[in-house]
Amino acid sequence: xxxxxxxxxxxxxxxxxxxxxxxxxxxxxxxxxxxxxxxxxxxxxxxxxxxxxxxxxxxxxxxxxxxxxxxxxxxxxxxxxxxxxxxxxxxxxxxxxxxxxxxxxxxxxxxxxxxxxxxxxxxxxxxxxxxxxxxxxxxxxxxxxxxxxxxxxxxxxxxxxxxxxxxxxxxxxxxxxxxxxxxxxxxxxxxxxxxxxxxxxxxxxxxxxxxxxxxxxxx
Amino acid sequence: xxxxxxxxxxxxxxxxxxxxxxxxxxxxxxxxxxxxxxxxxxxxxxxxxxxxxxxxxxxxxxxxxxxxxxxxxxxxxxxxxxxxxxxxxxxxxxxxxxxxxxxxxxxxxxxxxxxxxxxxxxxxxxxxxxxxxxxxxxxxxxxxxxxxxxxxxxxxxxxxxxxxxxxxxxxxxxxxxxxxxxxxxxxxxxxxxxxxxxxxxxxxxxxxxxxxxxxxxxx
DNA sequence: TAACAAAGTTAGATTAATCTAACAAATTTT
DNA sequence: AAAATTTGTTAGATTAATCTAACTTTGTTA
Ligand SMILES: [Mn+2]
Ligand SMILES: [Mn+2]
Ligand SMILES: [Mn+2]
Ligand SMILES: [Mn+2]
Numbered sequence: 092x093x094x095x096x097x098x099x100x101x102x103x104x105x106x107x108x109x110x111x112x113x114x115x116x117x118x119x120x121x122x123x124x125x126x127x128x129x130x131x132x133x134x135x136x137x138x139x140x141x142x143x144x145x146x147x148x149x150x151x152x153x154x155x156x157x158x159x160x161x162x163x164x165x166x167x168x169x170x171x172x173x174x175x176x177x178x179x180x181x182x183x184x185x186x187x188x189x190x191x192x193x194x195x196x197x198x199x200x201x202x203x204x205x206x207x208x209x210x211x212x213x214x215x216x217x218x219x220x221x222x223x224x225x226x227x228x229x230x231x232x233x234x235x236x237x238x239x240x241x242x243x244x245x246x247x248x249x250x251x252x253x254x255x256x257x258x259x260x261x262x263x264x265x266x267x268x269x270x271x272x273x274x275x276x277x278x279x280x281x282x283x284x285x286x287x288x289x290x291x292x293x294x295x296x297x298x299x300x301x302x303x304x305x306x307x308x309x310x
Numbered sequence: 311x312x313x314x315x316x317x318x319x320x321x322x323x324x325x326x327x328x329x330x331x332x333x334x335x336x337x338x339x340x341x342x343x344x345x346x347x348x349x350x351x352x353x354x355x356x357x358x359x360x361x362x363x364x365x366x367x368x369x370x371x372x373x374x375x376x377x378x379x380x381x382x383x384x385x386x387x388x389x390x391x392x393x394x395x396x397x398x399x400x401x402x403x404x405x406x407x408x409x410x411x412x413x414x415x416x417x418x419x420x421x422x423x424x425x426x427x428x429x430x431x432x433x434x435x436x437x438x439x440x441x442x443x444x445x446x447x448x449x450x451x452x453x454x455x456x457x458x459x460x461x462x463x464x465x466x467x468x469x470x471x472x473x474x475x476x477x478x479x480x481x482x483x484x485x486x487x488x489x490x491x492x493x494x495x496x497x498x499x500x501x502x503x504x505x506x507x508x509x510x511x512x513x514x515x516x517x518x519x520x521x522x523x524x525x526x527x528x529x
Numbered sequence: 530t531a532a533c534a535a536a537g538t539t540a541g542a543t544t545a546a547t548c549t550a551a552c553a554a555a556t557t558t559t
Numbered sequence: 560a561a562a563a564t565t566t567g568t569t570a571g572a573t574t575a576a577t578c579t580a581a582c583t584t585t586g587t588t589a
Contacts, residue, residue: 179420201394
């Protein structure tokens with residue numbers, strides 16, 4: 092059985108290695124809000140438990156077992172977020188912090204009952220895919236709003252950044268999951284993009300458009 | 311903010327002091343499954359935090375503040391048990407262990423949303439009263455099945471013992487909350503009581519009847 | 530009331546998770 | 560390739576929660 096802390100470490104590693112497959116000590120420590128020295132200690136422990144591949148001064152990656160365990164935590168996190176949002180009526184910028192705690196509740200049966208109660212959701216309130224009971228994710232969004240050309244229309248699939256400030260900002264612009272977005276123009280001078288959502292136009296930064304995943308208008 | 315462990319200590323103290331108002335170190339340690347030496351250390355810490363009244367070699371009691379905090383934990387415990395039972399379809403002997411974990415989730419808002427979602431339940435699946443947001447309980451059951459005279463009919467209000475083995479035994483006899491019970495006879499020789507539930511008769515021990523709270527037939 | 534038993538405390542050690550300060554290795558720049 | 564920077568590790572300390580073994584206090588019994 093993994094401790095609360097160990098679970099947080101492998102979940103952070105999962106996040107870091109989803110794109111780049113390997114991670115570094117400082118990066119991991121930053122992600123978790125601890126000092127690199129602390130992360131080094133934990134890395135030794137996780138290697139001992141065969142959850143990661145790692146050697147001194149080298150790069151870190153999850154073993155198959157580690158990845159599976161991390162996916163289970165991610166599954167719980169996203170199922171609980173969905174519960175909080177769909178059943179209890181929390182806003183989408185409130186669910187993450189509470190799910191950070193709920194994801195550590197130990198009970199296989201609870202996860203499966205919760206999944207059923209929510210009618211086997213495929214996505215969480217932020218548009219992120221929920222791993223299945225085997226710890227697999229099929230859908231991956233790759234296209235961001237910044238990649239859409241002027242004049243085109245797309246649909247918001249998910250948000251990359253889950254921070255409350257960003258989520259509130261997104262909502263303020265009139266955006267939500269599945270909402271249609273038209274790219275009106277891009278300013279070469281200050282790199283802002285003018286988008287139209289439900290008839291309302293807004294100018295947003297590259298940082299903003301980089302953090303919105305989109306799919307084609309009718310996908 | 312109290313730690314997970316501190317919360318468990320004051321909850322245990324609440325349970326112990328609900329009837330007798332004071333508790334002893336060994337008793338508390340036994341309740342929590344730790345050694346008396348461990349409990350002594352924690353008692354100093356809880357006194358420091360003004361959650362208990364206690365001095366060396368003396369008896370322990372909760373302060374008003376400590377009692378309130380403990381009641382909040384108990385409230386969460388029972389609300390979560392109700393959720394697991396009512397919404398997720400867990401059996402009444404399965405909910406306690408999971409609620410032991412869920413009771414420590416920190417979020418005022420979550421508790422109130424959960425309460426509303428459950429439609430402000432007054433009792434948990436074991437018939438125990440759920441403290442209100444102010445940490446108060448109004449209803450207290452005092453009469454046990456062992457106190458009912460032969461020939462009388464009563465109704466099961468709650469169970470005193472929440473262990474899975476006892477709960478399964480109770481269900482096996484055909485008993486559940488609000489079920490009517492008729493006292494058929496009491497054997498002077500071996501102290502067994504013959505009860506009738508839904509036409510089915512069973513012989514049960516004093517240990518059994520002491521752990522069932524009842525109210526009058528029409529209360 | 531002296532002796533014994535029960536209840537409770539203290540001292541000293543352990544484990545998990547964290548930190549700071551100092552050091553070492555690897556990488557990048559000049 | 561030497562110097563400088565970045566990255567990562569080690570040593571030593573701290574805090575929370577726990578234990579065992581030895582000791583002290585309180586309460587009971589003869
Ligand atoms: Mn977490
Ligand atoms: Mn999410
Ligand atoms: Mn608990
Ligand atoms: Mn209960």
